[in-house]
Amino acid sequence: MPKSRPKYLDLFRIRLPLPGLISILHRITGAGLFLLIPLVLYLLQSSLQTPQAFASFKDMLGHPLIKLLLIGIAWAYLHHLCAGIRHLALDLHYGTELAAARASSWAVLAVSVASTLVFGALIW
Amino acid sequence: MVKREVIGAHYGLRDWLAQRITAVVMGVYTLMMLGVLASTPRLDYWSWKTLWELPVMRYATMLFLLSLLLHAWIGVRNIFMDYIKDPGLRLTLYVLVIGALVGYLIWSVQILWGL
Numbered sequence: 001m002p003k004s005r006p007k008y009l010d011l012f013r014i015r016l017p018l019p020g021l022i023s024i025l026h027r028i029t030g031a032g033l034f035l036l037i038p039l040v041l042y043l044l045q046s047s048l049q050t051p052q053a054f055a056s057f058k059d060m061l062g063h064p065l066i067k068l069l070l071i072g073i074a075w076a077y078l079h080h081l082c083a084g085i086r087h088l089a090l091d092l093h094y095g096t097e098l099a100a101a102r103a104s105s106w107a108v109l110a111v112s113v114a115s116t117l118v119f120g121a122l123i124w
Numbered sequence: 125m126v127k128r129e130v131i132g133a134h135y136g137l138r139d140w141l142a143q144r145i146t147a148v149v150m151g152v153y154t155l156m157m158l159g160v161l162a163s164t165p166r167l168d169y170w171s172w173k174t175l176w177e178l179p180v181m182r183y184a185t186m187l188f189l190l191s192l193l194l195h196a197w198i199g200v201r202n203i204f205m206d207y208i209k210d211p212g213l214r215l216t217l218y219v220l221v222i223g224a225l226v227g228y229l230i231w232s233v234q235i236l237w238g239l
Contacts, residue, residue, distance in 0.1 A: 027203060030199045030200075030203075031199075031200065031203060034196045034200055041228060041231055048173055048176055048235070048238075051169040051170075054172060081151065081154065084147050084151075085151070088144060088147070091144065
């Protein structure tokens with residue numbers, strides 16, 4: 001059977017398998033975390049400068065929108081961390097079979113979402 | 125004779141390894157920080173400031189930030205390699221990202237050692 005050529009990868013027509021979803025989320029969260037570096041440095045610097053700045057950040061934490069934003073950032077960090085740990089395991093040839101790779105992808109989603117929820121509960 | 129074209133700068137393996145070593149460093153630091161925050165029940169300005177005056181905190185954070193900046197460079201560069209087709213634009217973006225990361229490095233030292 002001749003396969004239809006040319007091949008193409010139309011992102012809107014291919015169904016992304018779960019490990020692929022984990023992979024692209026790893027990339028998107030990585031890019032997002034890169035963009036957040038100056039914000040984190042700014043917050044660290046200001047919080048150490050004056051008690052007033054520290055107090056104003058603590059007040060800001062009381063705002064629900066800021067909390068939601070923080071939970072979003074925590075998810076990005078935790079997803080990137082969990083997907084990264086999965087990546088290291090794959091590098092060591094653990095879980096490279098299809099079933100194991102799918103299972104570990106579910107585990108990455110579940111653990112990162114669950115730990116984000118724990119974080120959210122702690123700061124709420 | 126086989127005509128071979130030599131391409132690439134052969135930094136693939138080095139960067140691959142660096143990406144993983146920096147990842148492990150940041151993972152360990154994350155666990156350490158969770159422990160530190162968990163053992164600080166009431167966080168006010170003075171306990172926060174005292175915490176960051178500890179040399180171990182400064183050096184561990186500096187190591188974390190160095191890892192982060194190298195990790196970010198390799199990651200962002202890979203993203204640009206995949207999606208930015210125009211060499212001129214890609215090079216411009218590389219320069220901007222390197223500039224930003226070097227700036228963050230200097231800024232980090234200023235924050236941690238209060239220069």
